[in-house]
Amino acid sequence: MEHxxxxxxVEDEPAIADTLLYALRTEGFAPEWCATGRAGLAALTVxxxxxxxxxxxxxxxxxxxxxxxxxxxxxxxxxxxxARNTELDRVLGLEIGGDDYLVKPFSPRELxxxxxxxxxxxxxxxxxxxxxxxxxxxxxxxxxRGGAEFVVDGERCLIAFRGVVLELTRYEFRLLKTLVARPxxxxxxxxxxxxxxxxxxxxxxRTVDAHIxxxxxxxxxxxxxxxxxxxxxxxxxxxxxxxxxxxxxxx
Numbered sequence: 582m583e584h585x586x587x588x589x590x591v592e593d594e595p596a597i598a599d600t601l602l603y604a605l606r607t608e609g610f611a612p613e614w615c616a617t618g619r620a621g622l623a624a625l626t627v628x629x630x631x632x633x634x635x636x637x638x639x640x641x642x643x644x645x646x647x648x649x650x651x652x653x654x655x656x657x658x659x660x661x662x663x664a665r666n667t668e669l670d671r672v673l674g675l676e677i678g679g680d681d682y683l684v685k686p687f688s689p690r691e692l693x694x695x696x697x698x699x700x701x702x703x704x705x706x707x708x709x710x711x712x713x714x715x716x717x718x719x720x721x722x723x724x725x726r727g728g729a730e731f732v733v734d735g736e737r738c739l740i741a742f743r744g745v746v747l748e749l750t751r752y753e754f755r756l757l758k759t760l761v762a763r764p765x766x767x768x769x770x771x772x773x774x775x776x777x778x779x780x781x782x783x784x785x786x787r788t789v790d791a792h793i794x795x796x797x798x799x800x801x802x803x804x805x806x807x808x809x810x811x812x813x814x815x816x817x818x819x820x821x822x823x824x825x826x827x828x829x830x831x832x
Contacts, residue, residue, distance in 0.1 A: 765822030
């Protein structure tokens with residue numbers, strides 16, 4: 582079992598936990614269960630985990646608060662489980678660092694598929710950051726344009742900023758890829774939703790804003806002194822094009 586990806590389940594309902602344990606074991610994971618947020622945090626201090634499946638409604642507090650504590654100490658991905666299917670809850674979960682969001686009742690197959698997708702994305706990011714020479718800093722002789730600081734690998738759904746591979750959710754990747762492809766162009770929120778979401782009609786402006794905020798935080802973690810994404814009030818967002826004399830382009 583030691584070589585299997587270890588998944589921490591923080592869920593207070595035994596029936597749901599049993600279903601998750603069985604589904605994850607069947608798919609080749611090594612899941613462990615804690616019924617409270619306090620127990621989950623304690624488990625993380627004892628051994629390494631690849632991912633946390635975290636219920637939002639816990640008996641000793643909010644899963645959102647537990648996620649904040651996880652983010653303060655560990656970088657592992659978090660998949661939220663919740664009985665509340667409101668846009669506000671989804672946005673809040675993503676804003677505080679959640680990688681994905683699954684609403685109860687859910688299919689165990691969908692849960693394991695999402696876990697695999699998150700782990701595949703984060704593991705590839707680690708591998709590429711360590712070994713891939715294509716992920717590099719902008720050369721000193723390259724023009725100082727917004728997009729020149731980024732390297733996009735569309736096949737592996739990876740984006741590197743200043744030589745560092747970013748750990749992005751699928752929506753964050755699609756949003757940033759869209760902005761990087763056209764430095765200086767102002768994209769409206771509707772355009773960004775169309776580019777990033779399978780069903781743009783199911784998302785609202787605030788969802789885009791929340792994801793942009795999360796992307797900005799990840800960019801600041803690499804380079805605290807810069808903010809490559811520019812907000813255009815009433816219009817949308819653009820990637821800063823720092824070429825001399827190049828004004829922003831409207832949608």
